[in-house]
Amino acid sequence: MYNSPVLFFESATLTEKLSPKTHFVKAAIICDEAYKEEAQQLQAQLFDTPSATFLFKDTANVRDFIVEQKMGTCFYIAANWDDAAAIFSTAVEEGLSEEELQVKIIGEKRKYIYCMKCFTASEIDTQATHVQCGCGAHLEVGPFYSKVRKGYIGYPFVPKTEGVK
Known part of the structure; x- marks a missing residue:
């Protein structure tokens, strides 16, 4: 099965400096x-x-x-x-x-997360490990990028509240 390439935050095609590939004519x-x-x-x-x-x-x-x-x-x-x-x-x-x-x-890269609660993708800070979706869900930024959903998988979690036992 062929998976079409997608440009995302950690794509194999992204580079900090353009450099020649010698095996092309x-x-x-x-x-x-x-x-x-x-x-x-x-x-x-x-x-x-x-x-x-x-x-x-x-x-x-x-x-x-x-x-x-x-x-x-x-x-x-x-x-x-x-x-x-x-x-x-x-x-x-x-x-x-x-x-x-x-x-x-050139400039800032972009990173997107796909919310598993409301099923939408939204832009997030490139360094974020936890975010809050527009639907209110707290999400952990997963390590996997979904080419279909066009974002890193966001896993919902219930945040700990201070002082609650």
Whole structure:
């Protein structure tokens, strides 16, 4: 059974620094115009690997660039979380695997929890281990990410109250 890749807080595709993967025949760099310095740094590291760079203002026309690339291309994405997630989803829809993608988030990463009480996903602090859902449930942030529910599993618990025996 094939599980489609998903971009989440601890994705295998996330990296702190874009770095060349040597077993690909071509590189495609996709980044926001504000982060073109990232693209230039990576391009300098690619040496003899043919590469194409796509600087976007919005993610609407990224699909055309992805579709134009040949098989054996490694895609490097440098963008804020929202844009990176949109580009990642587009790339996966066009058939790319996690092996063919490398993502650097510019700015803050995002983390989501799925409440097992009200069945909704909501954004949480990336360091949180316990949160309170909008429905009022206290949740422990589980170690497992659900690709289907698009969040870490939140396990409900009853918080201890001080002074109660």
